[in-house]
Amino acid sequence: MAAVQASGSISQAGRELGLSYRHAWGLLQQAEALLGQPLLVRGRGRGSALTELGDKLKARGWMLATAESCTGGWVGQLVTALPGSSSWYERGFITYANDAKIEMLGVPAATLASHGAVSEETASAMASGALANSHAQATLAISGIAGPGGGTPQKPVGLVCYGWALADGTLISSTCRLGGNRDEIRSRAVAASLRGLIDLLG
Structure with missing residues (x-):
């Protein structure tokens, strides 16, 4: 895994270790099964999504801030597990409670009262707040219901904004319904946000 993180590419890490691509993937999948969580966010044939994102940000001379x-x-x-990410990752906000969203990101209390924490309105406000309260030029925000409890008919478990x-x-938002258990929902939300x-960066 260290070799994958260092290179940002499973195929390259496999070559460095004298392993075939298939063997390297197999070892990674075994480690993920053992730990019960993903170790690498997959890209689209160009190494990991993290490497792809980092390359796009560095090409613009931009930094990233996250609001989760x-x-x-x-x-x-x-992101910080990837060597060299300090060149494109500036900071992260963990705003689990509504008060934290208000205090750290400036999410309007009225937005939370009217739309709830899990809404595109709140996610947009989180992303805007992360931009305003950092030195980053790109931000992403995630707010959802990972379960197993907390869902309602209107906002079921697995709803992520x-x-x-x-x-x-540019300011955009999106909502999706993710399946799986708590960790699966959270890991899929991470992948979707990246x-x-x-x-968006093109």
Whole structure:
């Protein structure tokens, strides 16, 4: 795993260790099964999504800040596990409670009261707040219901809202319903947030 993180590519790490691509993937999957959580966010044939995101940010000379609720800093943990990420990752906000969203990110209390913590309005405000309270030029925000409790008919377990903000004024949001247990929902939310920002950066 250290070799994968260092290179940002499973195929390259395999070559360095004298392993085939298939063997390297197999070892990674075994480690993930043992730990019960993903160790690498997959990209689209170009190494890991983290490496892809880092390359896009570095090409612009931009830094990333993250604002996480239900994922509790998981995005930041994955990013900082990648050597060299200090060149494109600036800071992370873990705002689990509503008060933290208000105090650290400036999310309006009225937004939380009207739309709830798990809403595109709140996720957008989190992303905007992360941009305003950091030196980053790109941000992502995640707020969701990971379960097993806490869901309602209107907002069921697995509902996750995302926000992405860029220094050029771009602000978009999205909502999806994810399946699985608590950890699976959270890990899928992390992957979706990264992929959304990669797609936004083009």
